[in-house]
Amino acid sequence: MKTDIQIAQEANMEPISQIAAKLGVGEEHLEFYGKYKAKLDFSALNGREKEGKLVLVTAITPTPAGEGKTTTTIGLADGLRRIGKKAVVALREPSLGPVFGVKGGAAGGGYAQVVPMEDINLHFTGDFHAIGAANNLLAAMLDNHIFQGNALKIDPGHITWKRCVDMNDRQLRYIEDGLGGPKSGVARKDGFDITVASEVMATLCLATSLSDLKERLSRLIVGFDEGGMPVTAGDLKAAGAMCALLKDAMKPNLVQTLEGTPALVHGGPFANIAHGCNSVAATKAALSLGDYAVTEAGFGADLGAEKFFDIKCRFARLRPSAAVVVATVRALKMHGGVGKTDLSIENLDALEAGLPNLLRHVSNIKNVYGLPVVVALNRFPADTDAEIALVMEKCRALGVNVCLSTVWAEGGKGGEELAREVVRLCEEENNFRFCYDETLPIKEKIGAIVTKIYGGKGAVYTPEAEAEIAQLEKLGFGKTPVCMAKTQYSFSDDAAKFGAPENFEITVRGVKMSAGAGFVVVLTGNIMTMPGLPKVPAAEKIDVDENGVITGLF
Numbered sequence: 001m002k003t004d005i006q007i008a009q010e011a012n013m014e015p016i017s018q019i020a021a022k023l024g025v026g027e028e029h030l031e032f033y034g035k036y037k038a039k040l041d042f043s044a045l046n047g048r049e050k051e052g053k054l055v056l057v058t059a060i061t062p063t064p065a066g067e068g069k070t071t072t073t074i075g076l077a078d079g080l081r082r083i084g085k086k087a088v089v090a091l092r093e094p095s096l097g098p099v100f101g102v103k104g105g106a107a108g109g110g111y112a113q114v115v116p117m118e119d120i121n122l123h124f125t126g127d128f129h130a131i132g133a134a135n136n137l138l139a140a141m142l143d144n145h146i147f148q149g150n151a152l153k154i155d156p157g158h159i160t161w162k163r164c165v166d167m168n169d170r171q172l173r174y175i176e177d178g179l180g181g182p183k184s185g186v187a188r189k190d191g192f193d194i195t196v197a198s199e200v201m202a203t204l205c206l207a208t209s210l211s212d213l214k215e216r217l218s219r220l221i222v223g224f225d226e227g228g229m230p231v232t233a234g235d236l237k238a239a240g241a242m243c244a245l246l247k248d249a250m251k252p253n254l255v256q257t258l259e260g261t262p263a264l265v266h267g268g269p270f271a272n273i274a275h276g277c278n279s280v281a282a283t284k285a286a287l288s289l290g291d292y293a294v295t296e297a298g299f300g301a302d303l304g305a306e307k308f309f310d311i312k313c314r315f316a317r318l319r320p321s322a323a324v325v326v327a328t329v330r331a332l333k334m335h336g337g338v339g340k341t342d343l344s345i346e347n348l349d350a351l352e353a354g355l356p357n358l359l360r361h362v363s364n365i366k367n368v369y370g371l372p373v374v375v376a377l378n379r380f381p382a383d384t385d386a387e388i389a390l391v392m393e394k395c396r397a398l399g400v401n402v403c404l405s406t407v408w409a410e411g412g413k414g415g416e417e418l419a420r421e422v423v424r425l426c427e428e429e430n431n432f433r434f435c436y437d438e439t440l441p442i443k444e445k446i447g448a449i450v451t452k453i454y455g456g457k458g459a460v461y462t463p464e465a466e467a468e469i470a471q472l473e474k475l476g477f478g479k480t481p482v483c484m485a486k487t488q489y490s491f492s493d494d495a496a497k498f499g500a501p502e503n504f505e506i507t508v509r510g511v512k513m514s515a516g517a518g519f520v521v522v523l524t525g526n527i528m529t530m531p532g533l534p535k536v537p538a539a540e541k542i543d544v545d546e547n548g549v550i551t552g553l554f
Helices: 004-009 016-021 069-082 096-100 117-121 127-147 199-206 210-218 239-246 280-289 301-316 329-335 348-368 385-396 407-426 442-454 463-474
Strands: 030-032 038-040 053-059 087-091 112-115 154-159 163-165 175-177 188-190 192-194 221-225 230-232 253-257 262-265 292-296 322-327 373-378 402-405 458-461 482-485 505-514 519-524
Touching (some): 004 117, 016 030, 016 038, 053 301, 069 112, 069 253, 069 292, 069 322, 069 407, 087 280, 112 117, 210 239, 262 280, 301 442, 322 348, 329 385, 348 442, 373 385, 373 407, 463 505
Parallel strands (some): 087 262, 458 505
Antiparallel strands (some): 112 253, 154 221
16 A cells, blocks of 8 residues: 555646646746646635635544545545536645654545645745744744843733744643853743744734734734733734734645645644644635635644634634535544554444534534534445445434545545535525623633533633733733634543543633733643643654655654
């Protein structure tokens, strides 16, 4: 069996100018990064007022068995084009942390991939490096301001801005710096986040233009002064220089699928920490350039989809037409208690025990958000007809269809059934709505997500979280959406609770304002903003020969 990278390396890619031509975009609107990648200039969208249908692809709670959400997103877009629809796929860029760690990249798999796969999974067009540089410029200007006399009276004990690097490096979570004496800065406790957890990433992905980006950057809170008032990047006069670093990173990246479907790959905030969606700029471009814009949101629907709807769609005034929930029989059996080594054995009892996870996600999208939804069941060779029939029966009871997907093995051909159902759903009337009113108090918004989306009974708060909520509401930051930072492996904040747990409480241990992005981040459980590498990192298997051919990259 060929690996993903072998399949990608054997692809006959079209010059990126030809991919752009399929969208009616001329070369004058492209900034080329070689033959197969380009930045899309915003001028390409001038005069395009028509918007296509917006389709979100999300998934069940992830398991080590794998679900194939990004692969399905790509295969669905290819399937739509195979049945005669003008589709564009909009995805996030992969972070180097997972690429060299354990999770893998974000370019799809099998015969449903975006290419050039190696470029996309590695440095791509340099967007993440620019975001890291802008983040760290602000950190440098902050510490320099204190070193040079601290005219803003910033309290060194209440600095909230961290440096970042796009790598899993637990050693950098908590550090002390400025230790070289009076000429080498001010000694203080510090730390690093991974770049995809940086507020600069979230801010860029929600900005609609360079001017909007600059305004958002100026609102970034770096810490508090001696009187307890927030100090911003605007106070430090850093927003202009940061925006200059990000002017090219703000433009969506155009690539292609293995079947030549145009793909906009741009931005990459983590869904268990930030809002988990590709950029507003890329999604709006896809809507303007295609009749169907197919996008995805990270991890399960309790994280990525919730934030896509309640944060991204709210801010960008997007109205989705339909949603797809991706699942596998294997993953559902794991939610039902089966170990990874026994997933190929038919087990209807375990499947029935795990199905509530899928059904809760489906019910949330249909009944909380008011959207038509279809289940895409990625079929594996060991799946039995009885297992598939059970999934279909349970979903049918909710009034939802199940489409078998074989896009990993067959590309767009294996996604045609799903594509036809998505087209049908997009023609239905829908009553899209949000989970909560953003003007509610912070605790009520958190409570709405916990009870309506997670299926829990409420939230409990540490004394630190109580104080932070009170401070934010006092400062006028209470009437914004909330962004839950939570484990991706459970509806609850306990990664060991599989399936669809009930009667649990979420523990909120911290709350902070992401003023540039425009939302309140709610830290639950033991979620980390800087992951670590596993015992055997994927980096150990990656190599390149003297001809520049990369191996071991999936």
